[in-house]
Amino acid sequence: QKEVEQNSGPLSVPEGAIASLNCTYSDRGSQSFFWYRQYSGKSPELIMSIYSNGDKEDGRFTAQLNKASQYVSLLIRDSQPSDSATYLCAVETQSYNTDKLIFGTGTRLQVFP
């Protein structure tokens, strides 16, 4: 089992719709969860972090965390063509006082006009 799993997509949604991106992880001890957006040929950009069960909203983005189910998701409301990118889920694992990120392979989102 992979440590962090995401559907590779592509996920295609029309402009103005809600895009739902999902991620599962295997390490029950993980405490910190992040969503990065990566445009083609660019580096990952941090868009959301979540540490507690429940929802966290920031503008059009909502991150949802369920530690019991080892599941984290990202909702993008009112999707825009500029949201078309690969979304990487990252889970922080702590060992030897080091916080390293384990990434999924990413979900490619396509928003069409």
Next chain:
Amino acid sequence: DAGVTQSPTHLIKTRGQQVTLRCSPKSGHDTVSWYQQALGQGPQFIFQYYEEEERQRGNFPDRFSGHQFPNYSSELNVNALLLGDSALYLCASSPPSGTPDEQYFGPGTRLTVT
């Protein structure tokens, strides 16, 4: 407020050569992590530096080594380059312990090994 910077942007090397990549962390950050991202994959953790020491290493051979300087900047060295080392190399910095440990990435260095 400058973000994470990396140099060079692109690099082409031949098998067997050695390469050094450089990273300057975001202002106020003292921890630097290096990641390798192959095409179509998520970034993979190489190692992390804090207080000029390597704190942890991912599943990478000893050909990959690094260094952190007193000003928190860092270098990644790769010896005896293989074709499979072709990837985007990402540096990420994070703030001192006790503050939210979000990692911010630099623009990356695209390494091509021929």
